[in-house]
Structures are given as C-alpha cells and as structure tokens.
Amino acid sequence: MDFTTPPIEDGFTAEKLFTQGFSYTYDDVIFLPHYIDFAADAVDLSTRLTRRLPLAVPFVASPMDTVSESAMAAAMASLGGIAVVHSNVPAAVQAAILRRAKSRRVPILSDPAFAAPSAVVEHDDAFGASPFLLVTDTGTSVGKLLGYVARSDWTNQTDKGLRVGDYMAPPPKPAPWNADLNKINEIMESEKSGAVALERDGEVVDLVVREEVERVRGYPKLVAPATVGADGEFMVGAAVGTREDDKERLEHLVKAGLNVVVLDSSQGNSIYQLEMVNYVKRVYPELDVIGGNVVTMYQAENLIQAGVDGLRVGMGSGSICTTQEVCAVGRGQATAVYNVSLIAYKSGVPVIADGGISNSGHIVKALSLGASTVMMGSFLAGSLEAPGAYVYQNGQRVKKYRGMGSLEAMTKGSDARYLGDTAKLKIAQGVVGAVKDKGSVLNFIPYTLQAVRQGFQDIGASSLQSAHDLLRSRELRLEVRSGAAQVEGGVHGLVSYEKKYF
Numbered sequence: 259m260d261f262t263t264p265p266i267e268d269g270f271t272a273e274k275l276f277t278q279g280f281s282y283t284y285d286d287v288i289f290l291p292h293y294i295d296f297a298a299d300a301v302d303l304s305t306r307l308t309r310r311l312p313l314a315v316p317f318v319a320s321p322m323d324t325v326s327e328s329a330m331a332a333a334m335a336s337l338g339g340i341a342v343v344h345s346n347v348p349a350a351v352q353a354a355i356l357r358r359a360k361s362r363r364v365p366i367l368s369d370p371a372f373a374a375p376s377a378v379v380e381h382d383d384a385f386g387a388s389p390f391l392l393v394t395d396t397g398t399s400v401g402k403l404l405g406y407v408a409r410s411d412w413t414n415q416t417d418k419g420l421r422v423g424d425y426m427a428p429p430p431k432p433a434p435w436n437a438d439l440n441k442i443n444e445i446m447e448s449e450k451s452g453a454v455a456l457e458r459d460g461e462v463v464d465l466v467v468r469e470e471v472e473r474v475r476g477y478p479k480l481v482a483p484a485t486v487g488a489d490g491e492f493m494v495g496a497a498v499g500t501r502e503d504d505k506e507r508l509e510h511l512v513k514a515g516l517n518v519v520v521l522d523s524s525q526g527n528s529i530y531q532l533e534m535v536n537y538v539k540r541v542y543p544e545l546d547v548i549g550g551n552v553v554t555m556y557q558a559e560n561l562i563q564a565g566v567d568g569l570r571v572g573m574g575s576g577s578i579c580t581t582q583e584v585c586a587v588g589r590g591q592a593t594a595v596y597n598v599s600l601i602a603y604k605s606g607v608p609v610i611a612d613g614g615i616s617n618s619g620h621i622v623k624a625l626s627l628g629a630s631t632v633m634m635g636s637f638l639a640g641s642l643e644a645p646g647a648y649v650y651q652n653g654q655r656v657k658k659y660r661g662m663g664s665l666e667a668m669t670k671g672s673d674a675r676y677l678g679d680t681a682k683l684k685i686a687q688g689v690v691g692a693v694k695d696k697g698s699v700l701n702f703i704p705y706t707l708q709a710v711r712q713g714f715q716d717i718g719a720s721s722l723q724s725a726h727d728l729l730r731s732r733e734l735r736l737e738v739r740s741g742a743a744q745v746e747g748g749v750h751g752l753v754s755y756e757k758k759y760f
C-alpha cells in the first residue's frame with residue numbers, strides 16, 4: 259500500500275479527521291474534488307455485499323416490515339442490488355415472501371389467489387390483495403391453469419352465485435418462470451394476448467399482464483446485471499434474530515433458497531450473536547452471514563474473529579431510530595463507517611453502511627469512507643415496491659414507514675424477540691411515521707446511481723475499489739463543514755423553490 263501524500267497538501271485525510279474525538283455524520287463532512295480523467299458513465303460501482311456475494315449495484319434494502327418483502331426483493335435484485343426480507347412475521351411467512359421473490363425473473367408480482375372452477379366467489383376477500391383469481395383444476399398453485407378472473411370482471415359479474423368456471427377468461431399463454439421482460443413481451447406479441455402465465459414445474463407462479471410489462475419497460479433501461487444465483491433465481495437475503503427459535507426460522511429460510519443471512523440486532527457484539535455466528539458457520543458453511551450492528555473497531559473485531567462474512571454498521575443513525583436518545587449509545591455514522599471499515603478491510607470483510615441515507619451525496623460519502631454497500635430504509639419506503647398502500651396525509655400521497663423497534667412494530671410480531679419473553683415494560687427505540695410517494699425504485703434507483711457516479715468522478719474515483727484506494731493512500735481529502743458552510747451547501751436565500759433531482 260502506498261501511503262505517500264499528494265504533492266500539494268490541502269484539506270484533511272480521513273485518518274486525521276476521524277481521530278479528533280468528534281462523532282461526525284455525513285452532513286458534517288465534505289470531500290474536496292480531485293482530478294477527472296474519465297467519464298462519469300465509466301464509473302464502476304460493482305461491489306461485494308459479503309465475502310462471497312458480488313453485487314453490480316451497492317444498494318441494499320433494510321430488513322424492515324415497511325421496506326422489504328417480495329416486491330422490493332425482486333425489484334432490488336433486478337436492479338443489481340439486493341433486499342433483506344424482515345423477520346417480523348412467522349418463519350413460514352418469511353420463507354414464503356422469499357420464495358415469491360425468487361420464483362420469477364421480472365420485478366412484477368401480483369401475488370395471485372387461486373380457486374377451483376367449481377368455486378363460487380361471493381366476496382372479494384377471495385382475491386386477497388391480488389387483481390386476479392387464477393383458476394386451476396386443484397384450486398391451488400400446483401395444478402393445470404384453466405382460466406382466470408380479473409377483480410374487475412368479478413365486480414361486473416351480476417350473478418355472484420355462478421361458479422367461477424362459468425365466467426372465467428380462457429387461460430393465458432404460458433411462459434417459463436425465468437422469462438425476462440423481452441421474452442414475455444415477445445409471447446404477448448406473437449400470441450396477440452394481453453397476459454401470460456408464468457409456470458414452473460407444474461406450478462403456476464403468477465399472471466403477468468401487458469400494462470405491467472409496459473409500465474416496467476417505460477423505466478430507465480437497466481444496464482447492470484441482475485443479482486442472480488447459479489440456479490438462475492434472484493438472490494434474496496433475510497434477517498433472523500439470535501434466539502433459540504431463530505435457528506428453526508433459519509432452516510425454513512434456507513429451504514426457501516436463502517442467499518445470505520443478516521443477524522439483525524442493534525448491538526451485535528453480544529454473546530448471543532457470537533454463538534449464532536458459530537452456529538450458522540457450522541450448520542450452513544455455504545451461507546454467508548452478516549453480523550451487526552456495530553459502530554466500533556472492537557465490536558467489529560469480535561464479530562470478524564467469530565467468522566462473519568459481512569458487517570452492518572450503524573447505531574441510532576436511522577431516520578426512525580431513537581436509540582441514541584433512549585440509550586445514550588451509538589456513533590455519528592460517518593465516523594462509524596470509517597472506523598469499522600478500517601479494521602474490516604484488513605480481514606477482507608465488506609461493510610454495509612446502514613441508516614441515515616437520505617440523498618445520493620450520503621451514498622457517495624458512505625462508500626468513499628470505506629463501505630462496500632449502503633443499506634436504506636426511508637430512502638426506499640415511499641416506493642411502489644415497499645409493502646403497504648399509499649394514503650393521503652395533508653394532501654400528500656404517503657406510505658407508512660416505521661422502526662422495527664417502534665411500539666407498533668414490536669406489538670405486531672417481534673415482541674418476544676425484541677423485549678425478552680418476560681419483559682413487562684416496553685421501551686420503544688423507534689418511531690412510526692410516513693414518507694412521501696417516490697414512485698418505483700425501478701425509476702429512481704437508476705437516477706440515484708448516476709448521481710453517485712458523478713460524485714465519484716469529482717473525487718477522481720473510477721470505481722468503488724479506486725475510492726477505497728484513494729481513502730487508504732490518503733489522497734481522499736475532506737473537511738468538516740461549519741454550520742454556516744452546511745447552510746451554504748444547501749439551497750439558500752430564495753423566496754421559494756422546487757427541488758427536483760431528475
């Protein structure tokens with residue numbers, strides 16, 4: 259490693275800045291521009307999530323019940339990133355969420371309900387949240403597809419006493435489960451059909467309609483390769499806790515095709531987590547395990563010694579987090595990412611900068627300070643792919659977003675795990691809130707990536723590896739921004755303005 263300094267000294271090295279006794283976060287610091295000798299489009303952001311899991315795009319969706327379920331997992335994988343499915347549901351449900359995301363190769367999911375042709379549907383409950391009822395000979399997903407009923411067709415059906423077999427539409431043309439958008443489009447064109455049925459090994463996976471194909475084709479064209487395993491399925495991660503029953507949960511998840519497990523805790527340096535890391539490494543040697551959360555070198559070192567393949571960094575930095583207020587523990591996220599990355603790098607363990615990302619500049623900072631990926635909750639929670647429906651709040655279209663340590667989330671499912679079975683006093687470490695409608699991640703993630711590439715170009719980093727090299731060779735220069743400098747760095751002095759990023 260070359261530790262020579264650049265010819266003209268200006269600004270500070272990260273090493274100097276982060277050892278002054280201050281806890282800094284992304285907004286506190288600013289990078290000095292360097293030298294550009296490549297195009298922004300040429301910046302390569304490919305990375306690793308863990309020791310053995312490469313990603314084309316350094317973005318990870320948080321294991322939270324208002325962020326990561328099937329639709330988010332399929333979308334993030336199709337973009338070249340990944341999602342970690344939350345564990346605030348029974349193990350079988352979490353495994354089913356995982357399976358659903360991995361059962362197709364397009365970020366289109368309708369989560370269809372099934373019925374036999376003899377079924378009589380008197381209430382729209384039979385559709386669940388799906389726009390379709392798929393009619394098979396068995397009435398389940400395993401069987402021969404005989405036809406389908408769109409929710410609107412059912413609504414328009416005046417005689418609700420009829421059997422669905424009497425008014426269903428004919429079965430759409432089949433397509434293999436792993437057909438991509440082009441292939442699906444081709445089948446629709448050649449068959450002059452408005453829908454195709456994805457099928458796999460005698461099982462009906464889903465119904466894909468033309469409007470959905472057109473919607474997705476209208477987003478920026480994906481250039482990064484999707485996150486796909488050797489079996490051709492999207493890669494998906496999942497969170498588990500560190501209690502005895504989490505071992506059984508993990509077994510369900512592994513059977514469902516889990517690609518990476520996250521041990522989900524706010525303070526990962528615990529006897530419980532070290533034991534769980536040992537257990538996972540012993541029982542599932544092929545499965546990469548991400549430990550955390552950590553914010554110090556000591557915490558990180560203990561988990562690295564235990565054998566983790568990735569580290570999740572951040573304590574109290576999340577937008578919904580109240581941990582620092584409630585427990586007086588945590589660290590400014592920029593300082594945490596820099597310090598943990600410093601030690602993790604020596605063992606070849608990639609770092610995930612988790613929480614506190616609210617714009618593309620924060621992503622540039624996290625990655626340039628040593629992280630290999632960023633994990634995001636609030637940044638993704640307002641998307642179409644996040645669980646839950648949009649509602650209107652003060653005239654704004656929003657989606658619910660809540661901390662996994664909020665009273666509401668704890669009461670919903672993680673209660674025993676979060677508080678201990680005998681705990682009587684509930685202390686929340688998170689809040690329930692709402693975030694603005696951001697449209698599809700398939701639309702705004704490509705723009706975000708381009709903004710990150712432009713930041714990398716400014717600091718002279720043509721790849722993530724080169725950003726890390728600049729950090730370690732002390733060529734990356736930064737400074738702390740004063741309060742006034744932060745104001746200056748934002749929009750200021752205008753009577754009114756509209757902020758649009760793309």
Ligand SMILES: NC(=O)C1=CN([C@@H]2O[C@H](COP(=O)(O)OP(=O)(O)OC[C@H]3O[C@@H](n4cnc5c(N)ncnc54)[C@H](O)[C@@H]3O)[C@@H](O)[C@H]2O)C=CC1
Binds near residue numbers: 500525579676
């Ligand atoms: N990143 C952050 O800053 C924070 C994140 N969160 C999120 O909230 C959720 C819950 O986090 P935590 O409360 O840290 O969950 P946790 O499950 O790690 O800890 C909850 C409590 O259970 C105890 N515990 C864990 N395993 C045990 C075992 N085997 N035997 C006995 N006791 C055991 C822990 O020591 C702790 O007191 C997670 O989704 C986490 O990501 C919560 C707070 C902060």
Ligand SMILES: O=c1[nH]c(=O)c2[nH+]cn([C@@H]3O[C@H](COP(=O)(O)O)[C@@H](O)[C@H]3O)c2[nH]1
Binds near residue numbers: 321636662
């Ligand atoms: O203190 C906390 N109380 C909570 O209830 C909570 N829920 C999630 N998390 C963590 O926040 C991260 C997401 O943060 P952002 O919304 O800023 O992306 C997530 O990835 C988690 O690390 C919590 N932290």
Ligand SMILES: [K+]
Binds near residue numbers: 574575576578579580
């Ligand atoms: K916070």
